Amino acid sequence: MKALIVDDERLARNELKRLLENFPKVHIVGEAANADEAIQLIDELKPDLLFLDIQMPGKNGFELLQSLEGDVPEVIFTTAYDEYAIKAFEQNALDYLLKPVELSRLTEAIQRAEEEIHHHELEQQGRTDGTAKVLTENDQIFIKDGEKCWFVRLGKVRLFESMGNYVRLHFDDQKPLVLKSLNALEDRLDSKTYFRANRKHIINLNYIDKIEPWFSGGLLATLRSTAEKPEKIEISRRQAIRFKELLSL
Known part of the structure; x- marks a missing residue:
């Protein structure tokens, strides 16, 4: 599972990387300090999972997601503020972790991400096999x-x-x-x-x-x-x- 960390605070990125060492299935492919860097890395690296801060200089985390097109990575928000939780789930976020991130909550979020990504892989396999019929407006x-x-x-x-x-x-x-x-x-x-x-x-x-x-x-x-x-x-x-x-x- 390829993951990208997006947070403007270097210490926060380092702490999350330290916690993620407990999850060998999670491979951190990159990190970004702002939305513009993240958009470029998402396009280049095609991560499966995004650990995304909300309040950042320039575009915030929500604006970053709105800038993405096509296949969007699964998103786990990491933030010091709890008032954005409802909006986060409206953006189809998998989870919403408050800083400092607790290992138990991170474990729950990673498990949810693994299940969701596995589900997408099965869907993709079904489409590759040609088993899904294209539906027209008359069906x-x-x-x-x-x-x-x-x-x-x-x-x-x-x-x-x-x-x-x-x-x-x-x-x-x-x-x-x-x-x-x-x-x-x-x-x-x-x-x-x-x-x-x-x-x-x-x-x-x-x-x-x-x-x-x-x-x-x-x-x-x-x-x-x-x-x-x-x-x-x-x-x-x-x-x-x-x-x-x-x-x-």
Whole structure:
């Protein structure tokens, strides 16, 4: 398991490296003192796991994650502040460790990371074997969330939203959760209809009502829905380039 440590405090990085010596399966491939260094190293080294501080000079840890595209490493936040915990888990973090990091809590986080990465490897193996059928908008899908069940045409789903280890499907006025990663789901969807807008959302192109310019070269898509308040999804800068290439004449 390749890990990258991102923290602006050298002493904090050294202490975490010392603790990680207790985990022979974790191979530290690099360390960064700020977000810009980290983004470059993530692109070069392709780590499986990110130990990420939140408050750093320049971009903070959340802004770093928002800058990443494609396959994003699993994230364990390490911080001296507890007020960011909810936001951290909204970013699909595996765990949230308070400094000074305790070995027992680090052990729990590493175990969770190993399970999640192993799960992704199994998903990838299934895709490599060609066992997963690509679904089109005309396919019927069965959805079960708790005691409720639905059997709907996939084309009715306007939005897929990552919620940690789950994905929320938006269709009609329903929003059930399914136990699946957004990356795994993306590989099952027809790219002519479904577009990865950012690391948390896949949108149905047929439901786009309006597109407008957004911050930093991105786009803002407004989706048609039965909700009183229209759903507005940001298309990241890099994905905005793909979006224009895909839909331009």
